[in-house]
Amino acid sequence: MANNPIISLNEAAETALREAIGDLVQVDNLNRRYRVSLPIMMPSGGLLDISVYPEPGATFLVSDDGAAFFEVSGYGITRRSFSITARNKADRVGAEFDGNEFLFMRITLDHLKAAIIAIGNLSVEVAREVVEKHMRAKSSTAKETLIRKVGEAFPSAKVTEDVDLYGASTASYQFDALVEINGHRAAFDLFTKDPISIAATYTKLSDVSRAEDNPSLIGVTRNPNAIGPKLALISSVARVIKLDSTSEVFQKSAA
Structure with a gap:
């Protein structure tokens, strides 16, 4: 046979x-x-x-x-x-x-x-x-700035701070701000050039990006150029913008 x-x-x-x-x-x-x-x-x-x-x-x-x-x-x-x-x-x-x-x-x-x-x-x-x-x-000032910038960019949206979102692994992660407008959701989260911040942010964004019905994901940092080569990790799973970006940049990132 x-x-x-x-x-x-x-x-x-x-x-x-x-x-x-x-x-x-x-x-x-x-x-x-x-x-x-x-x-x-x-x-x-x-x-x-x-x-x-x-x-x-x-x-x-x-x-x-x-x-x-x-x-x-x-x-x-x-x-x-x-x-x-x-x-x-x-x-x-x-x-x-x-x-x-x-x-x-x-x-x-x-x-x-x-x-x-x-x-x-x-x-x-x-x-x-x-x-x-x-x-x-440590980044309380940056958090205050982010919430203000999100509010200015989305004046008619529902903005919720410190929201828990679930990843594909079923682990939950806290995001700094969640914007909800016209049935669309966008989650913003701060990160720094610190290696642990980068690793933790990548793990969070990667897991949530693979979950069902996940929102648009945006990583926010003061200076993307200061992150170095590891910025590619974050960019592979989310959009990345500067903290001091204009309202138009915030709006486009959440689209």
Whole structure:
């Protein structure tokens, strides 16, 4: 009987897929814990490692080993600010926060896979939200300017500040301003030349751009030329305008 080309193709595809997954997720046995390297990107652009600690009684402790806190610690963010966000987000997904740095779950074997995914997503979301809040606090003057410029450009529109929008991944992201006019929506969000701001903004815009019924997305910055080559990342998923642009530029960007 001749070989079925469709079956051969499916087998080849499955083999390639398994090899690709093997490269994406790596597990190392380090003394009394397992380190799981995930293809999940932190706001700085680095990938995330999750630790799994076997415990007596057939339970496991799954932890980010302080990865989220380490991610934000170089930005002058207080431990109190981090703790508030970490505790709130951990409670929502049934995880725990040790009150210091670690996010974790204690589970049985049948929940191990789900826990690794949950802690990975939680660590990234905590780091991202803490950094975004910090950036917004530092750029309060720019935020005031943006809201004024949007109001001037769209005097008859409904303008809402600090709006949460969902991405294709179902993660939610906060945008500085959402304009709604004649059934059309446009979301404006500030970013700076800071590497974490660029990475976080790209992640946000990229995810929301792939969601159904997404609004027009506009990244706003004081000086696009100062961003350098990484401006192409933002431009690939949204329009980019200067903060001091005219009302006409704001209107065209939202079209």
